Amino acid sequence: MRASERAYVTLRADIINWHLTPGTVLGEVELSERLGVSRTPIREALAKLTAEGLTEPQSGRGMVVSEISLDHLDELFELRSALECRAAELAAQRCDPEIFLALHHQLTNAGELITAQDPARTDYYQLAGELDIAVDAAVGNHYLTQALKNLRVHLVRVRRLGKDNPTRLRDAAREHAAIALAIAHGKPAVASAATTVHLDNSLRHLLSTTH
Structure with a gap:
């Protein structure tokens, strides 16, 4: 499994299971250190999560876990x-x-x-x-x-x-x-x-x- 796919699967599960709650800031540096991959796979994973509506850009905070309305x-x-x-x-x-x-x-x-x-x-x-x-x-x-x-x-x-x-x-x-x-x-x-x-x-x- 590619690094970006591993990062995507892990982050997706964390969001769905509320280990990452709505509004949590998803910093690339922190995530790359935690998941043991470079920042490029993190960006690719976050792009897929954003396409699914699980993450979203927020002014002044970067990428965050999307809110539930x-x-x-x-x-x-x-x-x-x-x-x-x-x-x-x-x-x-x-x-x-x-x-x-x-x-x-x-x-x-x-x-x-x-x-x-x-x-x-x-x-x-x-x-x-x-x-x-x-x-x-x-x-x-x-x-x-x-x-x-x-x-x-x-x-x-x-x-x-x-x-x-x-x-x-x-x-x-x-x-x-x-x-x-x-x-x-x-x-x-x-x-x-x-x-x-x-x-x-x-x-x-x-x-x-x-x-």
């Missing part, structure tokens, strides 16, 4: 609905049913993963991510997959603003299970409707915990 949350979910509902429809038409039946089974039991011993909910979010990966693979549309990838980066950051609620996460797991089952059964309209229910509930939860 809750004022645009509705707009973000409008786009999410358009992309994810369509992806669910296409996945229902093109998928290997066995993959989604297995995911349905795992997601039905996902409540067991949401425990006090895993406060970051790592296992649960990994399982939810596996559903995203399976949908992307079933859809087989590079442009749609890339659009969803870019969108999910911002959704992960926004999710961190909401208060952790085990009850909501268990409900979300059941909603994901319903999506997986509709896709496995080859029912595009049902898959889209189940996705809409999940997104509506997710948006309501975020709005209630961030205002």
Whole structure:
């Protein structure tokens, strides 16, 4: 992996996971020392992050981690609905049913993963991510997959603003299970409707915990 790619992957993960919080100044010298690469790969990495909307130039401060505006949350979910509902429809038409039946089974039991011993909910979010990966693979549309990838980066950051609620996460797991089952059964309209229910509930939860 090239030095610029390594720097990009590391910084992207740090931003998404809030190790680098919004407004953090990203000095080239400091980053090059911390990551053990020259300033040129750092500049290339920051250019990619800026293209994704994760960093931005700020007058008098240089490059900083971009802020998250809750004022645009509705707009973000409008786009999410358009992309994810369509992806669910296409996945229902093109998928290997066995993959989604297995995911349905795992997601039905996902409540067991949401425990006090895993406060970051790592296992649960990994399982939810596996559903995203399976949908992307079933859809087989590079442009749609890339659009969803870019969108999910911002959704992960926004999710961190909401208060952790085990009850909501268990409900979300059941909603994901319903999506997986509709896709496995080859029912595009049902898959889209189940996705809409999940997104509506997710948006309501975020709005209630961030205002």
